[in-house]
Amino acid sequence: MWTGTINFNNRIGPQHLHMAVRLPTEFMDPVPGQFVMIRPAGGGGTLLSRPLSIYQFVRNQDHVILELLYRVVGHGTELLSQLTRAAEVNILGPLGRGFRIDKTPSHRILLAGGMGVAPITFLADYLEGRLAGKYELKICLGAKSCAEIVGMERIKGMQGLLNIATDDGSLGSCGLVTDLLPNFTQGCDPGKTMIFACGPMAMLKTLAEQLAPTGIPCQVSIEERMACGVGACLGCAVTVHDRRGKRVQKSVCKDGPVFNIEDICWDQI
Amino acid sequence: MMNKNDYNKQGKLAVEIGALKLKNPVMTASGTFGYGEEYAPYVDLNRLGAIIVKGLSLKPRHGNPSPRIMETPAGMLNAIGLQNVGVKSFIRDKLPYLRQFDTAIIANVYGETIEEYLRVSEILTKADGVHALEINVSCPNVKKGGVAFGTDPDMVAEVTKRVKGATDLPVIVKLSPNVTDIAVMAKAAEAAGADAVSLINTITGMSVDVEKRIPHLKNVTGGLSGPAIKPIALRMVWQVAAQIHIPVIGVGGIMSAPDALEFLIVGARAIQVGTANFIDPRATMNIIEGIEAYMKRHHVVAMDDLVGSLRI
Ligand SMILES: Cc1cc2nc3c(=O)[nH]c(=O)nc-3n(C[C@H](O)[C@H](O)[C@H](O)COP(=O)(O)O)c2cc1C
Numbered sequence: 001m002w003t004g005t006i007n008f009n010n011r012i013g014p015q016h017l018h019m020a021v022r023l024p025t026e027f028m029d030p031v032p033g034q035f036v037m038i039r040p041a042g043g044g045g046t047l048l049s050r051p052l053s054i055y056q057f058v059r060n061q062d063h064v065i066l067e068l069l070y071r072v073v074g075h076g077t078e079l080l081s082q083l084t085r086a087a088e089v090n091i092l093g094p095l096g097r098g099f100r101i102d103k104t105p106s107h108r109i110l111l112a113g114g115m116g117v118a119p120i121t122f123l124a125d126y127l128e129g130r131l132a133g134k135y136e137l138k139i140c141l142g143a144k145s146c147a148e149i150v151g152m153e154r155i156k157g158m159q160g161l162l163n164i165a166t167d168d169g170s171l172g173s174c175g176l177v178t179d180l181l182p183n184f185t186q187g188c189d190p191g192k193t194m195i196f197a198c199g200p201m202a203m204l205k206t207l208a209e210q211l212a213p214t215g216i217p218c219q220v221s222i223e224e225r226m227a228c229g230v231g232a233c234l235g236c237a238v239t240v241h242d243r244r245g246k247r248v249q250k251s252v253c254k255d256g257p258v259f260n261i262e263d264i265c266w267d268q269i
Numbered sequence: 270m271m272n273k274n275d276y277n278k279q280g281k282l283a284v285e286i287g288a289l290k291l292k293n294p295v296m297t298a299s300g301t302f303g304y305g306e307e308y309a310p311y312v313d314l315n316r317l318g319a320i321i322v323k324g325l326s327l328k329p330r331h332g333n334p335s336p337r338i339m340e341t342p343a344g345m346l347n348a349i350g351l352q353n354v355g356v357k358s359f360i361r362d363k364l365p366y367l368r369q370f371d372t373a374i375i376a377n378v379y380g381e382t383i384e385e386y387l388r389v390s391e392i393l394t395k396a397d398g399v400h401a402l403e404i405n406v407s408c409p410n411v412k413k414g415g416v417a418f419g420t421d422p423d424m425v426a427e428v429t430k431r432v433k434g435a436t437d438l439p440v441i442v443k444l445s446p447n448v449t450d451i452a453v454m455a456k457a458a459e460a461a462g463a464d465a466v467s468l469i470n471t472i473t474g475m476s477v478d479v480e481k482r483i484p485h486l487k488n489v490t491g492g493l494s495g496p497a498i499k500p501i502a503l504r505m506v507w508q509v510a511a512q513i514h515i516p517v518i519g520v521g522g523i524m525s526a527p528d529a530l531e532f533l534i535v536g537a538r539a540i541q542v543g544t545a546n547f548i549d550p551r552a553t554m555n556i557i558e559g560i561e562a563y564m565k566r567h568h569v570v571a572m573d574d575l576v577g578s579l580r581i
Pocket residue numbers: 233234235298299300301323324347349351377405408443469470471493494495496498520521522523541542543544545
């Protein structure tokens with residue numbers, strides 16, 4: 001477990017914050033899709049840490065900076081939101097299995113609903129660094145309204161075509177982020193395409209139904225309540241099909257949070 | 270200057286639970302430490318007194334639907350429902366890894382029927398590398414077995430007696446706090462031949478999302494653990510220790526060395542750390558070091574001088 005120091009913890013939306021934490025250099029380089037368990041140092045009112053997806057990671061000479069993008073949803077995130085510069089946090093991580101980045105697909109579609117923008121932005125950035133120019137990239141962001149589309153500036157600075165959908169039409173097209181998808185998947189070669197998605201379970205379930213007939217591969221990062229974050233408590237179970245098609249329980253924290261969309265038993269969600 | 274580990278070597282922290290010899294009284298509680306391996310990156314497993322693995326049943330169990338956990342004031346509710354790989358897969362896939370450590374491995378045993386408790390116990394007894402059995406008659410999150418056995422003294426006695434007859438390993442009976450008088454259950458286990466009792470398992474509770482008017486747990490109710498239950502666990506350990514002669518293992522809300530010392534002082538021969546592992550994977554290490562420091566500061570030379578030393 002690491003002790004980090006807050007560099008900034010800025011409000012960027014109605015309930016949305018952007019936090020940067022300074023950590024020792026021993027903290028390992030994360031892969032997009034991985035997460036950390038975080039809580040105010042010593043707890044400060046909560047018991048368990050909260051899982052937050054990694055938004056950005058920068059390695060410097062004598063420290064690293066970990067950035068997180070999160071929304072206040074309960075007591076734990078509420079306490080995190082009150083921390084200010086120089087406050088300390090306890091962090092466990094990087095944890096879990098992130099997105100698998102295969103060199104072959106030349107067409108990548110990134111889909112983020114709500115706070116799913118955090119790992120999706122990290123992924124877009126990572127792809128740009130590793131595979132510059134060798135692929136076609138489309139990024140789709142969705143949220144309830146314009147005010148809840150966060151982190152857009154950073155994505156705008158990256159290569160790739162940005163598309164936005166909001167439930168109320170206050171920014172981009174009116175509707176769900178999954179409605180944007182057919183424009184991009186029509187006539188594409190499933191063997192050369194990979195979709196990466198993160199967002200609310202309802203969005204991912206819709207996506208699963210939409211993609212089933214197309215054969216386009218998709219990796220999704222899912223959320224579940226967590227206690228340990230390391231596969232010990234079995235609190236974060238998800239039902240998936242194993243290689244033989246049998247239903248088995250997996251831990252979102254250790255076996256995920258990224259899964260192939262067709263492996264998840266969506267009827268259980 | 271004495272090195273930290275010298276205390277272990279000199280055995281000042283050593284305790285005996287019947288025939289089971291531990292290098293220190295700190296164990297990991299069942300269900301909170303996986304099969305050990307999950308915490309190996311954070312903890313030197315060799316330094317633990319014992320590792321108690323997740324409850325094992327005869328066949329693998331899927332457990333309950335999610336959400337299975339919820340934080341509550343100073344605690345958490347869980348309704349895992351005893352998801353586990355099953356005893357055979359445990360022996361094949363998990364035990365070989367654990368064998369390399371110089372730490373006692375205790376298997377937590379669960380059954381829906383007395384026959385299942387017996388079968389699982391027999392299979393574990395034949396396996397190489399299991400040092401004791403902890404019989405879980407106290408899981409509140411399963412429909413059959415578990416706490417159904419732990420709330421009836423005759424059933425506690427029956428399960429204990431039958432398991433004792435089926436194994437030569439030390440048998441620890443893990444008791445439920447969801448009873449009127451836990452000492453009655455402890456005495457039943459003792460009379461039936463248990464080598465030790467451990468208490469407490471979680472206390473049943475629930476929590477509601479008022480916006481949606483739904484329970485936070487899919488299973489509706491769950492077991493409460495963490496600091497919230499410590500005073501209750503401590504009181505129960507104190508009561509039980511005063512009434513039986515076999516060792517008592519204290520569990521419930523132990524987060525720090527002072528918490529662990531409270532349990533030892535009221536009469537626990539050893540202690541288990543559960544929920545604390547989730548919050549700080551190194552909690553057990555800090556507790557061992559804290560107990561060592563305390564013994565040094567108070568010139569306590571053996572655990573026996575500490576256990577049950579409460580002054581009233
Ligand atoms: C997530 C979770 C899973 C548990 N699973 C088991 C189990 O399989 N068998 C068992 O005997 N107790 C189980 N317990 C109970 C603990 O071993 C322990 O008795 C209880 O949590 C109280 O200790 P604590 O407050 O230190 O956590 C579980 C507890 C938690 C929180």
